[in-house]
Amino acid sequence: MxxxxxxxxxxxxxxxxxxxxxxxxxxxxxxxxxxxxxxxxxxxxxxxxxxxxxxxxxxxxxxxxxxxxxxxxxxxxxxxxxxxxxxxxxxxxxxxxxxxxxxxxxxxxxxxRPTIEVPDLESLAVTVDPVEVTEEEMDNQINALRDRFAMLTGVDRSAATGDYVSLDLSASVDGKEVEGGTTTGLSYEVGAGDLMVGLDEALVGMDEADTKTFQTQLAAGDQAGKTADVEITVRSVKEKQLPAVDDEFASTASEFDTLEELRADIRERLTRTKRLQQGASARDKLVEHLIASTDLPLPEGVVNGELEWRKQAMTAELDEAGMTLESYLEGLDTTVEVHDNELRNSVEQAVRTQFILDAIADQREIGIENDDLVTYIMSRAQRLGISPDEYA
Incomplete structure (x- = not known):
């Protein structure tokens, strides 16, 4: 041949x-x-x-x-x-x-892949933030743990931001009930802002057994964009009671007996995480420098293929959520043209980054052990619900 x-x-x-x-x-x-x-x-x-x-x-x-x-x-x-x-x-x-x-x-x-001349990496230097764990970060971790072990207690007062209410909800458009727009006994945190526009404002000040109607624009479904009348009835109002920060809390919420031991463990974990973030930041800054200083032509077929894949994936996600690309972008106050330009720039940057990392791996003869590759293929195949042979 x-x-x-x-x-x-x-x-x-x-x-x-x-x-x-x-x-x-x-x-x-x-x-x-x-x-x-x-x-x-x-x-x-x-x-x-x-x-x-x-x-x-x-x-x-x-x-x-x-x-x-x-x-x-x-x-x-x-x-x-x-x-x-x-x-x-x-x-x-x-x-x-x-x-x-x-x-x-x-x-x-x-x-x-284009031929890339990678400069001597030993001669390059980048500046990254130091690894430092602040007291605020420690407190945030403790508070998140307290939130997980909080108790909800009924209160005899009006609902306020941060309370949990049990409510009945029914949405209608032009007097006709919206499909899937009715629920009973829904537990909702007032102020969460993740259900529908106007709900939090309506709930604040409501008492148990109160009923109120407000209007909102539907964000998803067959009637997305239409104005709906939403009737809500509060069944109960509960407030979140956080546990005290002491040794008893530490022993309940963790494997440690004292608060001091728990805080030491949190500090150690945060430090490890920040070190990983520091390494990722150094890598990203190094790649940015190499991209800026290297003439790196891009294969149009690869860029277009990745661009099309991302568009199809996004369309599938929006279809599942009952939304169109136009309505989604309208919510972000942007246009299809701006979105497409940003997406192409993102894809081109991703391809450049991969080319640079591949060139560095080749230069330093970085490979992967066969056992690690097999483990990765098995894991990904299991997650996707296909056989390892199909994934490979």
Whole structure:
């Protein structure tokens, strides 16, 4: 097999491959075997039809099509290895010559990663924030833990921000009930702001058994964007009582006996997290510097492929939420044009970053252990609900 590689641009190459029919004998044998098992010709058992009979009955062009469809992808893979070409995405393959009994020639154009000259990293320096755990951060962790062990106690007063209410809710548009817009006994934290616009303002000041109606614009569903009348009835009002910060709380909320031990553990965990964040920040700043100082052309096919994948993923998420892209962007006070530009910039930055990291990994000969790769594939396949072979 003869192969050549022609650079078309810094991010695209064309491979030319020529194969003789002697080299294609295994592919012809496989084609005759496959087709012979599928056809029924009087006087011959399936799979036992001679090649010349198949040529006569099925036609030589059909045999050649089968050979080409199997031999070309295999030859393409061998040509990549032989020329040390690492493709990005699928190739555009064209059979340029097919002389029966002589040769098959094809070309394959494919995107490739550009050659990147990574400077000496030892000579580069970046500035990152020091690892420092503040008392405020410690208190935030303690308060979050207190919140998890808080008790809800009924109160004989009007609802206020931070209270929990049990409420009945019913939404209607033009007097007709909204599908899925009715619920009873819903537990809701006043001020959470994650259910519907206007609900928190309506709840503040309401007493147990009070009923109120307010209007809101529906954000999702078949009637998204329409104004709905929402009737709410408060069943109960409860306030959150946080536990005192003492040794008893520490022993209840953790494996430690004293508050001092709990705070020491929190400080240690925060310090570890900040060290990881510091390393990530240093990496990001280093990559930003390398991107800014390196001429890094991007393969348009890779960028467009990633762009299309992200758009499809976003559309699927919005469909599941009952929203359109236009209504979602309207809520963010932006336009489709601005969103598309921001998305493309994000994709281009992500591709540049990956190219830089790959170049650094190659320069430093950073690899991955086979056991780690197998574990990763097994984990991802299990999460996606497919077999490891399908994921790989």
């Amino acid at each position: 003869k192969t050549t590689v022609e650079p078309l641009s810094p991010t695209r190459v064309k491979l030319a491959v020529e194969m003789t029919f002697d080299e294609l004998k295994p592919a012809f044998d496989a084609a005759y075997k496959k087709i012979g098992a599928e056809v029924r010709i009087p006087g011959f058992r399936p799979g036992k039809v001679p090649a010349r009979i198949l040529d006569q009955r099925i036609g030589r062009p059909a045999i050649l099509d089968e050979v080409v469809s199997n031999a070309v992808p295999q030859a393409y893979g061998e040509a990549l290895q032989e020329n040390d070409v690492r493709p990005l995405g699928q190739p555009e393959i064209e059979v340029t010559k097919l002389e029966d009994g002589e040769t098959i020639t094809f070309t394959a154009e494919v995107d490739v």
